Each structure stands twice: as structure tokens, then as C-alpha cells.
Amino acid sequence: xxxxxxxxxxxxxxxxxxxxxxxxxxxxxxxxxxxxxxxxxxxxxxxxxxxxxxxxxxxxxxxxxxxxxxxxxxxxxxxxxxxxxxxxxxxxxxxxxxxxxxxxxxxxxxxxxxxxxxxxxxxxxxxxxxxxxxxxxxxxxxxxxxxxxxxxxxxxxxxxxxxxxxxxxxxxxxxxxxxxxxxxxxxxxxxxxxxxxxxxxxxxxxxxxxxxxxxxxxxxxxxxxxxxxxxxxxxxxxxxxxxxxxxxxxxxxxxxxxxxxxxxxxxxxxxxxxxxxxxxxxxxxxxxxxxxxxxxxxxxxxxxxxxxxxxxxxxxxxxxxxxxxxxxxxxxxxxxxx
Numbered sequence: 001x002x003x004x005x006x007x008x009x010x011x012x013x014x015x016x017x018x019x020x021x022x023x024x025x026x027x028x029x030x031x032x033x034x035x036x037x038x039x040x041x042x043x044x045x046x047x048x049x050x051x052x053x054x055x056x057x058x059x060x061x062x063x064x065x066x067x068x069x070x071x072x073x074x075x076x077x078x079x080x081x082x083x084x085x086x087x088x089x090x091x092x093x094x095x096x097x098x099x100x101x102x103x104x105x106x107x108x109x110x111x112x113x114x115x116x117x118x119x120x121x122x123x124x125x126x127x128x129x130x131x132x133x134x135x136x137x138x139x140x141x142x143x144x145x146x147x148x149x150x151x152x153x154x155x156x157x158x159x160x161x162x163x164x165x166x167x168x169x170x171x172x173x174x175x176x177x178x179x180x181x182x183x184x185x186x187x188x189x190x191x192x193x194x195x196x197x198x199x200x201x202x203x204x205x206x207x208x209x210x211x212x213x214x215x216x217x218x219x220x221x222x223x224x225x226x227x228x229x230x231x232x233x234x235x236x237x238x239x240x241x242x243x244x245x246x247x248x249x250x251x252x253x254x255x256x257x258x259x260x261x262x263x264x265x266x267x268x269x270x271x272x273x274x275x276x277x278x279x280x281x282x283x284x285x286x287x288x289x290x291x292x293x294x295x296x297x298x299x300x301x302x303x304x305x306x307x308x309x310x311x312x313x314x315x316x317x318x319x320x321x322x323x324x325x326x327x328x329x330x331x332x333x334x335x336x337x338x
Contacts, residue, residue: 106168
């Protein structure tokens, strides 16, 4: 949706399949996480554990995990999924590698949850309808606003994203944003959106991304998800890429019979997953520029965003995970046969 300019309040485009069905389902992350963990064996979950370092005494020996509570654990394979401040990533790349730490991407975001009834009264029933639960994204000059319905119509989520070029590359993790500052960002947006954006002073979180790592693997140690390829949220693919990573790791390691075979599996994982995930890191950042009015030769003109936005998701949504899984197995078999 256009929030500013000549096409204000008009739809740029919508994402549906050939039968007119929505391609995206909206799920509250807290509810999703509860479902993922529902059947996990309690004895396999160890909450409040923080990894301090990873050690490997020799090439043929086990890997030792040292935790901040002074406990240790030995294992044959380590899969680091510790997020953007990953200790395992630091161990793989080294302290001096420029890709070890995440970088501020130059946007901050404010997220809010409001009741369904309050939002319908504030921004209008046409934009928030439980019978048409589409996700709306509003494109503006230096800012983007998105809203969607969660928890079977109980809540509406708002996400405000604002470009701050001065913060790009800095070490800022968050900042406080006043209602006045948010109001200035959205001063010429449609009134109903300005009403939605008017909040008391609150904490805004900066978007972060990883510089491209030269590898996701070192011997029996690997990284996945945000630990491997933290990305900006503008194509909504960070969580999805973690699931794709997990599918490949699960398939390859699940077929390993020895630690030596597992080492080959991790090398194949790196070859399969690194190019795709790093491509999305780049694409997501550039998508963020487009939806905040900074796309080259696109700007806020109505026709240009229509041509330049939705096709950017094609290589993400149309990806054949089954084929990618099967190809990874073929690569593993070929490597083991050498």
C-alpha cells in the first residue's frame, strides 16, 4: 500500500497464487514457538544455559562445550543456533574476522500489539478484518508500517520501521523513541495510519545483519539460522531460512554412521546453504531500501514499486525444498565415494 505521494492510500500489489489464495499465513511467534516445543522431550531441553566457549583438544577427539555456569558437555558434532551474538560463530571464524560480528543495518523498529476492536475503531474496519486476514504493508519516504491480525482475531500487530542512515554500521542496539519523533516521521501519512503510529515513548530495536561468512563450518562444528546468516526482516525470511537449514542438517546427519561421515555432511551443508542464505541477506536489505523509498529508479512512484517489489520474493517462495534436500543427499553420497 502507498502511504505517501501521488498514489497515497492505493494498493501497489498483493501476493496471491493463481487461484487467488493468499500465499502467506500470519502466525504470532509466541504461539508458533509454543507449538514447536509442545512435543519436545523435557529431558532434552536445558533452559538458561549460556555457552562460554567451544574447545577441541585434537582433531580426532570430541568437542567440549563450556558454559558460563561452569558445567561442561562433550559431543561429536556441534550445531550452533545461538542467534546473532553466537559464540559458536566466533569460534568458527575467529575474533579478527570482519564477518564474526553483526552490523547495524541502519533501520530501527517499534512493535506493538493492540486489541482487534480498538484497532478497527482507530484505522477502520476495511483494513482490519478477521474474514480477510491479509497482512498490510505501507510504503513511505524513509519509513514503512505493517499490520496484521494474530491469535484468531484477538490481537493486531503493528511494526513501524524507520530508516536511520547515520546508525548504519554503528554498535547501537536500541534507542528510545518519543511519540513526537514518531509523529514527525508519519506527519503526512493518511490520518488513520498516523493514529495507529502515535504511541508513548518506547524502546526501538535496530535491525542487524551479518556480513557474509566465508564458511558456516569448521570440522565438527557448524552454525545455522541467525548465528549463520542474520538478516533484516524486510522479506520475512530469517525464520524460514532456519527451517531450511534444519531440514538439510537433519537429513544429512540423520544418515551418518560415523563421526567421519558427519564431517562430510557438514561440508555439504555449507555448500548447499551458504549461497542461498547470503543471497537473501542481500535481497532483504535492498527490499528494505525499496519499501522505505530508497530503491534506485523506483522511489515512491506507484508503477515502479509494483514492478520492483513482489518479484523479489519469487526465488524465496518458489524454492523447492524437497529437491534441495534430495540434491544434498546426492552430493553427500558423491563426496563419500571419493
